[in-house]
Amino acid sequence: MVLHDMTSIDAEHIAYTCVQAHFGIMSKSTWSEKDGIFSYLKFYHAIVSLILDATDKKWKNELLKRWNMYVVCPSQAFKCSTNKLFKGNYLVTKMDVSMPTPAVRTRL
Known part of the structure; x- marks a missing residue:
């Protein structure tokens, strides 16, 4: 798109x-x-x-x-795994990416 x-x-x-x-x-x-x-x-x-x-x-x-x-091309950039962790008040989603990046943090 x-x-x-x-x-x-x-x-x-x-x-x-x-x-x-x-x-x-x-x-x-x-x-x-x-x-x-x-x-x-x-x-x-x-x-x-x-x-x-x-x-x-x-x-x-x-x-x-x-x-x-x-x-x-975000659909080709990364795919979010279903492995989600809770840390404090944050939902942390691990990503599989070709280059190292920090985990995405979403405030709950």
Whole structure:
């Protein structure tokens, strides 16, 4: 399934996601380019530059590969096992993935 004709994830998509994630955890209820002295525009461009100008090409390629695997083709990225554990107030689901990732934690 292709959503909004997106067939791949680029540095700009990752940066946009980071901006949205940062905004989501802040206490502001309306969007603006700045949150105090924090500039979302500078943050966005810093992340894009970090990825596009990376001297470690292996890191850059693995980052983009992983994002594309999880966002564009999530059904191929991982399969959740039925092995679920309870730890405190969290439900922990173990995943079988090709690359090591932490267990998913869901607040109950």
